[in-house]
Amino acid sequence: MRVLFLSVFLVLAACGAPSDEVEAPAQTEILAKPITALPAPVKKPSLSPQANGKKFYKKCIACHLGDGAGVPGAFPSLNSGMDVLASTEEGRTYLVLVIYNGLRGTLETGNGTYRGTMVRQAGGKSPADVADVLNHILNDFYPDKDLQAFSAEEVKSINETHGRLRGDKVLALRPKVGGSKAGE
């Protein structure tokens, strides 16, 4: 009987014994401390929309040339007709989608017919970048025209509404009126 009492006592004593769990909260506190000591990421100085558009346009120069004149029979000009396209909702949608998806098929413009392919140009670019390059074209090649600038919101919404398209589908969305110097 005495042995039984003793063992019951030992079991109870073991349960009540202080364990090192008591120390646990202090440790958790240390781990959960917010990390505030990391250095802020180094940001590149941001370019003005104008400088950013000019920089992005360097991608286009190989084909459409610095002044947007293009190469007759090979690459359509961007210094004629884009103002007409930028003046209607359909034309603006088309211009944004060309940058995001590329273009393929028989393109008839005011200064020639083109049967080429342009690959998408917007890889790694933000809607603001796409707006900047389109505004670069409008401002630099049509300085005398009072054209509505593209905004990042407009570009984003057009791109999201249409999603990814094949180049020939983009061509099918081109308004027949635009791109023609003769039609102005």
Ligand code: HEC
């Ligand atoms: C490797 C050559 C190449 C590059 C680089 C290129 N394009 Fe093109 N682009 C073309 C070709 C080719 C077409 C015509 C495609 C066709 O015939 O269907 C075209 C068509 C276009 C059109 C449609 C013109 C119209 O009258 O409908 C626009 C707008 C355009 N490009 C803008 C750009 C912009 C902006 C860039 C740079 C971000 C760019 N392109 C880069 C080759 C290129």
